Amino acid sequence: MTVIEARALSKAFTVSVKKGRFRRERRQTAAVDGVDLRIDRGETVGYIGPNGAGKSTTLKMMTGVLMPSGGEVTVCGLVPVKQRIRLALRIGVVFGQRSQLWWDLPLRESFALLRHIYRVPTADHAARLLRCRAMLELDEFLDTPVRQLSLGQRMRGELTAALLHGPEVLFLDEPTIGLDVVSKQAVRAFLTELGAAGDTTVMLTTHDLADIERLCRRLVIIDHGRVVHDGTLEALHARYNSxxxxxxxxxxxxxxxxxxxxxxxxxxxxxxxxxxxxxxxxxxxxxxxxxxxxxxxxxxxxxxxxxxxxxxxxxxxx
Amino acid sequence: MGLFNATARTMPQQKLVGQITTFWVIAASGFRRYSTYRQATVAGTFTNTVFGFLRCYLFLAVAGGAVAGGYTPGQLVTYVWVAQGLLAVVLLWGTPELADRIRTGEVTADLLRPVHPVTSMLAADLGRAWHAVLTRCVPPVLAGLIFFHPYLPARWHTVPLFALSVLFAIVITFCCRFLVNAIAYWLLDVRGPLMLWTLGAGVLSGLLFPLRFLPDAVLLPLWLLTPMPSLFQAPLDVLVERDATPVQFGIVGLQACWLVVMLLLCRLVQRRAERHLVIQGG
Structure with a gap:
């Protein structure tokens, strides 16, 4: 069953370039340029590319926070921007460089708040949180305000926050960025088990290729806004004769x-x-x-x- | 790990009940957030009280024991001290949190939640306001009661009407701050608009001085064409019973109109902004 589908998806930004003391020229820059993609339920897909390739932009369009300039995209059968609030109930998102947690509140209270916001049944929430606490070792900092957490601790909190409502699709934008080896291992082990469970679709962007090797069966590579490879890691090796x-x-x-x-x-x-x-x-x-x-x-x-x-x-x- | 199987199951509640619960819980989180900054609360309350003395003596000196702008000295005392108490409740000059979140791209998190951003921010702001009612409002009002001779409301309906008027003022001020901050969706840097707002809000809302001191030619357009008097002048005029009962109700009715207009405007601006949005910083 197809969960994410993009057809000729594109996004262009207008950039002003200084052309003299008072004159500025406006140029269109294509961040995403006609991406076609189908991702089925339960797949774990690595979405990689160099800096500025359009990875995060694609994810933002798929999560409904950015309006596409052209093409179509559906996630869980919904049009992300138009149906963003309905879609938000069915997806989880972790942006490695941003936080979805409440800065002033302890993690425990943030999680409780998310239970109400996503209207998760109490028993489901408690069971999932218990599992995350065990796997991501949250207990030692569960009562610490988010602003006092280390990056690794915060990221484990972010991952938990993204999963507590049982999302059908999990979007991860550089979830291991800046993490130490131990935190990376904890996050990867968690995601490996999540992938093994089979029905949560995971779309992962990263510059850490060890994440890809460990977690992703399928690799989509994007450059200059276009998909330049879509297949397994083995297919990529075969293509480049490695x-x-x-x-x-x-x-x-x-x-x-x-x-x-x-x-x-x-x-x-x-x-x-x-x-x-x-x-x-x-x-x-x-x-x-x-x-x-x-x-x-x-x-x-x-x-x-x-x-x-x-x-x-x-x-x-x- | 089967626990994390994709279910996205929500509680079998009626939609409205669920929405009210969510709103309530977000409001409680707003209260909780502000309750973590206790030293700042104490410092702010102390400052408001000190400025209350300055302003009160100034107004009493200007009035010179007579009626000024339709207010007796006792009504002026109530006006000043309750205004000082409401300063942090209505919050004309909060930190530009939304503008900062837009500038840094953190606003993404707000957009990814299954609650409309305006609703969510409003709920959190009401929680903040309730915290301010309990902590920042009471001490200055008590100081006014202890050290001066304030006017106390005589009509039975004044206090509940005042409470409603304050609630409306909080929501309308939230909308004004939201709109000023939302300029960041287009300009990124809102320091200019924020400075204009800081200056204009203090003068035109009735906080710095009662707007009834102004000539009618200025006052009437201000009341009818802008939401500014609804922020401070309206609840304070209701409380000090400067006008007859029908006018008191009329003032709150006008606030209600502005509340609807401003909330609709916020949602419209948010919708436009989302179509225009560029998330900063990758």
Whole structure:
């Protein structure tokens, strides 16, 4: 069942550029330029792109806080801007750089307030809050005013606030930005379990590609307002020919240059004693066996394709 | 984790009951928010009381023991001290919180809640006002009672009518502040409009001096064409019983008209703003 659907969605902003002492020129800048997207119920989608690519703008249009300049978008069958208040009951949103909590109130009171605002049945609210308290370790700061929380604590509070009403779609805009390793792990573990539950649709924008690797089965990459990739991470690796690599350390350099079946020699280091092979059709074991025929192998390691390299290539090419 | 399965189930309440409950709870949160700043409350109350003495002596000196602008000295004392008490309740000069939220993009959170932003902000403001009634209003009024000879209402309906008039004044002032702050949707920086409002509101609302001191040629258009006298002059005139009973009711009736107009204007401006909105800062 399709939960989010965008057709030729676009947003242009007017920017004033100074053109002299009194003159200003107004220009249209396309932040989102004809995005087509269908996301089904229960999918976890990573929506990534370089700074200024249009990620947050897309999310704002999908949540109804920004009016599209063109195209159409529906979320849970509703038109976001027109039906924003009805939609708000069915979605949860976390903007990593903004807070939806009440600055002066303790987290516990913010959550109680949200229960009334979203009119959540008491038992549902209590059960969900209990689960969040356990998973996100909220108890130690539940009675602290939001203004006194650390970024990691606040973000865990934000995530809880976004989920207490059982949203059908969760929009996360850089939820791990600025968090330390422990907080990131807590947030990721929580989202992994949420994704595993199966029916909450999650749309995640982030610059932290570890979030994507850990959480998202599907990856949508946007640049200059346009979708430049929509598919799995594996499909992206295949598209950019990124391969697993085998690094072999030898006692002595091989007597003659090695030519292997199913792999290519990508790099030679340490005076020929460290060789890096990229796998084409063969396996890591094939490489080791073939190298061992020519030289004494001291150590081996296998490197998985690096998502950052692939994404960097993609950003440069678009 | 099954707890988080997408349900978005809401309480099986009637729509109106649910809306009233939500409004009430947001108002309570407004009260709670302001109750966290106790030292600021004490400092503000003290300042209002000190200024009450200054203003009261000034008005009594101007009146010189006679009737001025239709007010007896006792009515002027009541006018000044109750105005001092209402200063934080009606709140002409609050912090430009909404403008700041628009400028920083934090207003997004307000738009993402399933309550109309104007309704939500109004509820929170009523909670704030109720907190101010209990903390900021009582001490200056008591000071007036103890140290001066204020006029006390003689008609039975005056006090409830005054309470209603104050409620209307709070809502209309909220609307005025909302509209001034909402200029930030278009200009981002509202310091200019805010300065105009700060100056104009004090003078034209009847806070700094009773508007009845002004000539009728100025007073009548001000009463009929602007909401400004509804902010302070109206509740204070009702309380000091300056006019006959029908005029008292007429004043509150006029406030009610302005209340409806201003609330509609706020919703209209908010709707326009949302279509124009650019969320700042990514």
């Amino acid at each position: 391969r697993r690599r085998v690094v072999v350390d030898l006692d002595e350099p091989p007597p003659a240059p090695l030519t292997l079946t199913g792999a290519t020699l990508d790099a030679t280091e340490l005076d020929g004693r460290r060789l890096t092979f990229g796998l084409t059709t063969g396996t890591a074991a094939d490489v080791v066996v073939q190298v061992a025929r020519s030289a004494a192998v001291r150590d081996i390691s296998v490197l998985e394709p690096d998502i950052e390299d692939v994404i960097a290539k993609l950003y440069k090419n678009t």
